[in-house]
Amino acid sequence: MSYDTLRLSHEDGIDILTLYRPGALNAFNATMSAEIEDYFRRVNDRDEVRAVVVTGDGRAFCAGVDLSSGLGKFADPARAATTLAELDAHFDDESMRGVRDIGGRSTLAIYDCIKPVIAAINGPCVGIGATLTLPMDVRFASEDARIGFVFGRVGIVLEACSSWFLPRIVGMSRALEWCYRARVMSAQEALDGGLLRELVPGDRLLAHAVAFARSLIEVSSPVSIAMTRQLLLRNSAAAHPAEAHKAESLTLLHALTHDATEGVRAFHEKRAPRFTSSPSRDLPPFFADWVAGRRGPADAN
């Protein structure tokens, strides 16, 4: 995998994905959108990657969408009369290029990821820079990072599925206030609002995020971690706990013939388990149907 707008390194189970557009404060563009989507779709097949840390190159995390040549290349104004029904019916079709928000393509891929994803916000993090971090599991920031949901200021709205993610993280009142105001705020204000887990001095931020990511994966089975992420993200928005019950039941049933045998044996033998199941091969059989079913066009309205 070689990307124009991303740099990738790997440290003993942890991928470090760096937004990389030197001289442009890592501004987001259509190439970066496609490359982030590609990275997060592929990482699910790479068992050697146990968790992902996302950061920015140089002094910025991501300064927002690249406005140097206007917004017109991100979406096609000629398609402005597209209806919801058309978008539903052709959601995955090539014809919806020019209709579908390129930020949302990236965040839906992060949502579908089966590894923990940690944001290390090392500097300015604005617009899609900010919303890109919302489907990640935990956000750390350097003390001098600045974060802004500034869409209203340029006459657009919050995107990248952030109208789904943001109120779930910071509550409705704060989400509305931050987006109406469209201000760039300090990392401290974002911390106080519940967006961030912790501020870290800039020179220790990446190491801190990597160590945190590593602490998450020390004990649990990789397949358990994969299913934990998807069960929590999806069932947190289900209409009834019975939906969780169904997906959990089929996951547990599958685990009995996979990692649970070793897990229980290790428990009895008072030793660390040695799990052998593979997230790329050994997700439960119902998983593909479940994931597809919850985002079907017919569900949307």
Added chain:
Amino acid sequence: MSYDTLRLSHEDGIDILTLYRPGALNAFNATMSAEIEDYFRRVNDRDEVRAVVVTGDGRAFCAGVDLSSGLGKFADPARAATTLAELDAHFDDESMRGVRDIGGRSTLAIYDCIKPVIAAINGPCVGIGATLTLPMDVRFASEDARIGFVFGRVGIVLEACSSWFLPRIVGMSRALEWCYRARVMSAQEALDGGLLRELVPGDRLLAHAVAFARSLIEVSSPVSIAMTRQLLLRNSAAAHPAEAHKAESLTLLHALTHDATEGVRAFHEKRAPRFTSSPSRDLPPFFADWVAGRRGPADAN
């Protein structure tokens, strides 16, 4: 617009809507329900109004439903056998007068509002007085305000869609505790529980709420603010982030031919934008379908 139970004033873009039933602590009745609904349905067409502050006349915010002649005039006990299917099928029909909770008619209109709505709770705020504020974006209260979800005490239950709103604001444990107990609590307790943003001395409350409302609308495009409110309120409860993606995509696409052009130009010219789109005329074409689709009878069960 002239109302019996409301007073309306306007200060440079901000409407101040005052619950007004002198001598009755602004108790809620069928007239006030109809007038609040009328106000909030109409304000969406008044572009000169950028935000709304709601407060109470005199020393109370709203003392609850007017019990002076019993509850019988708010609903028709002869209709008590109405089924969910009947209510779904005839939701908007005149025949459902006497069935549908009059508090919910008001709060659904506030939910549908496309302007920021700020509560300035200036005194007793009880029953429907309290639940009326839940679909508002931010709640301020005077230090001596008192707030109570007292329904159980008179043998009824939380209403005005508050079983949807309240747990999203204060969490499930606290929502259950407050409603079971049915106690009137201090403003401090409501603040500690996350219901309020801030306590303000009574003599500065209204000015504080108006200044706050003004701070929200200084920068963003009015259409952006309208769509931000509706995207956040509606997608926060969607089953999957792809639903947000669809609505955001169509909103962004529409913005490209409206306020985004000016927004991006102003950004490049390092000046304040001068947005010209109108929330009453220039919402995206998909908006009406989207709003209707999410509340269709077939969805409800």
Added chain:
Amino acid sequence: MSYDTLRLSHEDGIDILTLYRPGALNAFNATMSAEIEDYFRRVNDRDEVRAVVVTGDGRAFCAGVDLSSGLGKFADPARAATTLAELDAHFDDESMRGVRDIGGRSTLAIYDCIKPVIAAINGPCVGIGATLTLPMDVRFASEDARIGFVFGRVGIVLEACSSWFLPRIVGMSRALEWCYRARVMSAQEALDGGLLRELVPGDRLLAHAVAFARSLIEVSSPVSIAMTRQLLLRNSAAAHPAEAHKAESLTLLHALTHDATEGVRAFHEKRAPRFTSSPSRDLPPFFADWVAGRRGPADAN
């Protein structure tokens, strides 16, 4: 009602349900699952019970699922190819024994309960011990209790519908972190994370939880409390506030011919109300349809 794995006592309106497997730290097994489900299904018919406190016998709350003879007796690995569609279609059938998670059977019964349910976590509370408390209204713990979502450590995943409940209580970031890590944490850490309401010295824990339960039911009508619990739990996850409006409207209408008459009269006479409606007989007519409709197989995907 006589149970093998539970002890039941009653103190003036409050049932105390004690998880009871002496010598096994009250570890959860198939019998306990069936007995908890039986208890919570039946308690809805016992009007003399106004609230339930759940605790553990001896020094533990519940040490998790009983691993003494492996996990194989809780689910049938031969059924691992069951599809979501099959599970939906036969959800309540006997054929799904061996497929459906036994923890979820218990928590769905607690979710359906129409009385306040309070957890008094008196010691180790691990795995299903921890997830069993999530559908309860409020959780107290002794200062030396220890709590762990340790599923990943034995190669399984969070269960008992906890992928629905946990992020709603502690937020998504923390839910993911706790489950990935699979660590047993101190009561203080669980308190800081929002899982618990309060820590109480062990020797006063049960009395404290009982007094708290009593404080919830002092004033409100028993039918109001029943409907308050179900309206909040169910509508908190509805897609649109209009769903809450429908259920609340029909509940209010029914109350007019039941406890509201006495409630309003007592209010006018400035005396305590004497409610006579019975939760076992006097729930609104729409209730059964509403509860069934929200968990239908067709809804699940």
